[in-house]
Amino acid sequence: MIEKFLIGHAENEGKDTGVTVILAPEGAVGGVSVRGAAPGTRETDLLRPMNSVQHANAVVLSGGSAFGLEASCGVMDYLREKNIGYQAGKHRVPIVAGAVLFDMDYGKFDFPDKQLGYRACEAATCDNSQQGNVGAGVGATIGKVMGPDFASKGGLGISTIQIDNGVEITAIIAVNAFGDIYNEKNQWIAGVRHPEGKNAKELLLEGTHHDMSGQNTTIGCILTNALLTKEQANKLADIAHDGFALAINPVHTEFDGDTLFALASGEKECSFLSLSTACVEVVRKAIVQGIPKT
Template sequence: MKNLLTDIAGVRVGHAHDEKLASGATAIVFDQPAVAAIDVRGGGPGTREDALLDLANTVERVDAIALSGGSAFGLETGGGVQAWLAEQGRGFRVREALIPIVPGAILFDLLNGGDKAWGRFPPYRDLGYAAAASAGTDFALGSVGAGLGATTANFKGGLGSASAVTSNGIKVAAIAAVNAVGSVTVGDGPWFWAAPFEVGGEFGGRGLPDTFTDDMLKMRIKGGPAPSERENTTIGLVVTDATLTKAQAKRLAMIGQTGFARAIYPVHAPTDGDVLFAAATCEKPIDPIVGLTEVGMVAANVVARAIARGVYSATALPFTGALASWKDRFGS
């Protein structure tokens, strides 16, 4: 176990980003199509192919998931991932036609100091293609891919991942690009809200404060003169090797969103676009009630851990007035 999304067999992850742009993309590619669903809780989401994931609709499985910066411009990331998959002969077959199925979600990172004067066409389709082409079982965390330009209320955001195994051997793992309107730390740190779920000091091992003060519990959100209160959204994916139906994957996404609430304060705000996809590679059968409940419980834990690891692993953007990273303030 690498404590990464790719601990699920048949799942690969790739990043592509542009340092000058201060934005990027992350592609999660399934070696075989995976059952998938989506849960949207933020007030300002940006998604691609979300209607396809509705339980009433026909397609059950997806070939990849695209996560990206760039706000609505970043929705083109999915097109780049789709283009790469098409070159590999992947997709949903309709007679002789193959259509790669690539849902996606975006976060807003347009005001982080990077050069967004890209001309007629934004670069996200090319970034999506490059991310898919580079996908493998090892990938970096922090200020990379879709998390390169991410921020939170008080520290640099980033991309995180975590994994776990249930009591009966089902693997569950998550990936998240953390750009929340709120804070991932208690007050101004060094404690993470997700501390009760931390494994092996994976985000600093600081635990929680002995007591909580009124200052720690006050609202910290973006909104100063440099950042925007709309420069928000946490997006992610939880994957299991359990055998799930599309409806069960939807329930997994819903339970997994609990991890957002365990790791971000406040969360699901009107200007967040919080989205969590869930996918199943369908390798191991589970009990549809108790088994799914345990998978969901563990999913919420790994989502919370992935969010904290994204902020813990991040590095500050190299621009005047950029937010400090957690490690800038507290070390490793």
């Protein structure tokens, strides 16, 4: 696991919803790419190449739909107490970006609030490889083409790849997709539970689907110790969506708000072509690993 980043999770008491926090206490060059048509996000504009802030201090992946954006306020409080952030006049302002997924039909109504975001920061470590029903993945479901009653359980996946010169890249993905999940051989592994075994793509081509507007979304973050410019970090996040397309079908629908962040700590020089190739595979693997084994 990449040492300059800390990963923490927190869930509500009933484990109906949760939040995953990625902290970069020393700051990291950030990027973002939003592909779905129904996103819920925070501070994505600050990560665009044309804007002045160069480093982010945290990315928050949260359940709770738009309500879950409140969790980022707890992360702000935690970082402010540590005097971490962008120097603005006499004050340090933590740069905290985030995205949310819809999980409010999974259990009782709840959302990650300010306190839960703070708790996730307190739990953050540099060697946290927890996955499955944890953090932002606890309320996630997949394969919702026929509605929630025919969906399967989603979750949070983490995967790491090492390439030349000690460069590492890690993907952390909360899988809450409208579509089904496929393995590296393009074989269906999880998703809609149709009585006749049809998959989401087949049902959509037949014109069959349930209205799940804004009730999905796969969100995640790419972490690397590579030296990247802000433009490259944004491009990396953009290319990483190919990993979504390899593992989720259909993907980037009008019912999803698929969002990927990228954070680079800048310790190792690296071929961007090699890094961007690895990022696609690490995202694909993280998505598959986030699905609970049945």
